[in-house]
Amino acid sequence: MTRHGKTLDKLKEAGYRLTPQRVMVLAALAGKPGHIGVDDIFRQVHASYPYIDVATVYRTLQLLKVLHLVTELDVGGSARYELIETEVHHHMVCRNCSRAFDFSPTYLEEFHHRLIQEFGFEPDLEHFAIGGLCSACARERR
Amino acid sequence: MTRHGKTLDKLKEAGYRLTPQRVMVLAALAGKPGHIGVDDIFRQVHASYPYIDVATVYRTLQLLKVLHLVTELDVGGSARYELIETEVHHHMVCRNCSRAFDFSPTYLEEFHHRLIQEFGFEPDLEHFAIGGLCSACARERR
DNA sequence: TTGGAAACTGCAATCGGTTGCAACAACCAT
DNA sequence: ATGGTTGTTGCAACCGATTGCAGTTTCCAA
Structure with a gap:
């Protein structure tokens, strides 16, 4: 079973068709660790199947997102995607080197509860991401 | 002194020119309370000066953002803008009714400090905004 | 008050992302 | 195995936002 085999199963279980295009997009996602951009996915699929259209890549990613099979990472303009395999994380x-680091949802618990208790506002934290300056870049800047 | 008079002064002080287009964009921002979208600003300015181009509106807002004279509110696709007059707030x-509510930066203090202490990551919180479901819409939905 | 340098604008081209549509193909029932 | 239903694709048009460029305008210095 490949790294994205389970995701293919879930797609099918949910009643969607297993088209070659979708399989290739998922293979591209599984092929590189971490987050990967649309252009990167498109180039990779296009190399082996030149008829692929960007629209199909976008539609596939949209679908995978709705089914909670990928996470979308939105910070700083262009979106990047990651197969969901691990536990939930943010x-x-x-903003300098574009690298992404994970942190646990527990870091947002207090914030989450205070918004609910004091405003009755239920924040969407599922795909939460925050921009900033990582320690390496901050050190370098000094 | 109009509501945006001080902002005009700051623009000039920073060495930028006070063009009629910029004055009109600022007037539009000052004319409505709360956050306002680009299309709204454009329509308003266009009504009194039909030669205005969207590009100019975008460029003006970009400039005002860099100078910290407006805040940009990004949640959910299209950006909205607000003149900075009041104290800092998030x-x-x-996600349902698109209304925006303010909360104090103190709500993010614990989160902020933990990221710094445990990862050395300095998050950009200046324009922080979070999507979710407001209490009225949550009530209505039940 | 006026001349000139540099900033700014409008225009048009462009770019990333989305959508309508007709042709096509996956998949289930037979 | 095969036919029909219907979900899916590629194409092209479109939309909001951005950018290069040439002409225009602001604003300071003289």
């Missing part, structure tokens, strides 16, 4: 994205 | 934006 991301810190460096 | 926003909750309802």
